[in-house]
Amino acid sequence: MSQYWSSLVHTLTPYVPGEQPKVNNLIKLNTNENPYPPSDYVLDAIKKATDDKLKLYPDPNADVLKKRIADYHNVDANQVFVGNGSDEVLAHAFQALLKQEKPLLFPDITYSFYPVYCGLYGIDYQTVPLNDEFEIQVADYSQECGAIIFPNPNAPTGRLLELDEIEVLLQSHTQQVVLIDEAYVDFGGQSAISLVNKYPNLLVTQTLSKSRSLAGLRVGFAVGHADLIEGLERVKNSFNSYPLDRLAIYGAVASFDDEQSFQESCKSVINTREELNAKLLELGFKVLPSAANFVFATHPQFKAVEIAAKLREKSIIVRYFNKPRIDQFLRITIGNDTENQALCVALEAIIKG
Template identity: 55%
Template structure:
């Protein structure tokens, strides 16, 4: 390590994203990108934003975008925070809410791989809570009496990489049991069949809900996310943002994101198309002998009882198809497969037939 680095750099273990390969005729089903592109209104708004005005700073309050988000969720604008992707927002969450005298952060032992990375970066003690044998969140673990209250609770819902979702009653039960802890619900995949906890925010001052435009609005390349909560929580995030980067979203991103939020028809149509493709893919995978968890996300978590997941992933890669395999204990037999278009899913299943026959 370079001797000029800060003291903590050597000990960091950065998050490793899914492979971004450059293969001919590549079918990329490993990073949960939406196969249906963004709304045409988004592209038109972004083109219009590319003008001489780029010489000017963007609106550091992002009022147009925040108002659109507030209207969609029937909230006030001071209940909305926006940032450069939900990952940046979650990083601000760690800084704003989880650095509390060494109190632990409760989170599932199997979840989004960036959470432990942020714990190491910010020095937040992680307290993993084991998922049940069926990979569901054991709500009783989060509401029990303890001597040391957690600084917060962080739940991806639907969870990644399992695709399983908690109901609103369970989320409300957790938030009610931990009034001195910030309960953060990361809803990156919620639009594909789960219920958003945004409807609970009025009842819980400690509840923060985080969304991204990367998945259901097909804007992974734009890097826009938002958080919803009561005004005092949002004010805390604003203090962190304005101490870090007052202008996280550029003029083009603000225009595109606002258009995406406002084009409800495109959003509904593409979400329903993806849900239909997911359900058909699950049936097709089961016909090939896979066992699939019931997903509420834009991916399926599946394993084959007679084939190693790593071997299947390697065989698919040889045919120009990428899926995600994790070597983590308990889930190393699973593949996380992003749902593509019906044509892409058919190509995947045809390739799987070849791989499984070897």
């Protein structure tokens, strides 16, 4: 608290990211990182870009990256916006597109950064309850609103909304921006990017932090109608002209060039998710159907917070949210085979005593 703060600062409730522990030998299944490292191709591209040109500012528009993403997703380069992680892309989208006179709608159970952005930008919002199976019901969004946002698959539930449902939503909200936050889509969903040329009110965000194993590089992007992208650019150019550094630009480009490694790591994560699912069911957990690189699970006989604490004693960290409706659930990131086996052994010991 300080007399020098703006009045806004006193009202903020900042986002709290999952723990990044500073000790080694922990099995870290709490922040939905990819268990597989970036490919040598990507690492080599970054090392190659680590040269004398670091003395120069990066291209403020990151044209080479925008073009690569545009080619990958079959859109024009002016339909692509890039930022320092999809969190930055989302922040600009809240200010540029989601702040409207009428309230923003998002699910009651969703990415907990959304209400934080609303606090930062003074955006009125209304949450829409998921149904009892933690599904988004498109019909529930048929109400007065300024814009709509949700992750697909949703977080922390992992549940996917099919594209035809998203089209229904877009068609019934032609006057509002609908932002689909696809941080996890590569692990089992179909991207709504295929719809951006049909719906000028659709903005899709993705990140290289999850499926592309580059959380440490901080790159996210948005795809939509060029007018929506221009709105984002105007805010970005009023905030920080050069959001992506040289190494992030070239590392990200390389990631899109290396399709094989990307597909293989997604496939491995999906396979391990199904193995974990089966084990959790065997141990009596209820597990929501997940299209993401995590599962959301609850056990009828054990308190989630206590399972999390016992896993922590065994050097395994998972994410627990002390929030209404989900305080009996654990969100468990999919690890590699070794990590998953250690998790399964630990859970078996906890559940079966």
